[in-house]
Amino acid sequence: MPESAATRQTQQPVRESFGSRLAAAMVERGPLCVGIDPHPGLLADWGLNDDAAGLERFSLTVVEAVGSLAAAVKPQVALYERHGSAGMAVLERTLAASAEAGVLSIADAKRGDIGSTMAAYADAWLRDGSSLAADSVTLSPYLGFESLRPALDLAAHYGRGVFVLALTSNPEGKSVQHVGGDDSVARRIVAAAAAENQRYDGALGSVGLVVGATIGSALKDLDIELGPVRGAILAPGLGAQGATPADLRATFGGAYPQVLATSSRGILAAGPSVAALRAAAEETLAGLRS
């Protein structure tokens, strides 16, 4: 049974904060997150069936290849969900294998709902004892940042983390996130994350943001500074969506040390050989470091 909120409030955090654990992993391993996106086309390219067994072989191969190399892995929940309960069981085993390999996990679930329902999502992804618990989860703040409160508080309690969508890598994101000019929606999300991270000590708080590597000059245009957030910036868009390590440096400037670049298809296309996947991840990492 989940413990009650009242019990939790009287207890100390159960492990070191996610922000501290991620900061240490980024120093030790470098700023790369490998996305685990078992697309049907990639499964076929790897000679695997588009079923739960194929999904499991794919996922565990990626963990075997990069589990000792990347700072984090990011399974894309949608690609497990499309296989129903069997797919979600594979996701559970993928998260367990990641923990065993010593690599941090980011469940890319992009959850967001009214507060009372959000509490159930938080329980699923962030509570000790939940079979789906990951080190962190991606969240959508578009029902209002404060609607994420149950996840923000549960993450803090359990030493887990969240990544809140701010400026996404897809071109359609602008139609919501850029609204408001100097006081844009994205700027408000960034400010809310910065305020939330004040509860954390150390280099990085546990509330990260998602800011695409493909956003070009949006940070400048919207007058958004990421340094004061003191959270990791998960930056998708590298590789398959066209962004390069040079783009990342140009886009993030002084906030580059906070950036955790994430690539899925760009690395996964090298499979199914474990050695080739590892080499692709190492090459990406070298580009991010140089």
Ligand SMILES: O=C(O)c1cc(=O)[nH]c(=O)n1[C@@H]1O[C@H](COP(=O)(O)O)[C@@H](O)[C@H]1O
């Ligand atoms: O939250 C994410 O990771 C995410 C946010 C975003 O703005 N853009 C974005 O592409 N993503 C995810 O990052 C992954 C990108 O995959 P590739 O384009 O294959 O590297 C997918 O799982 C996307 O759902």
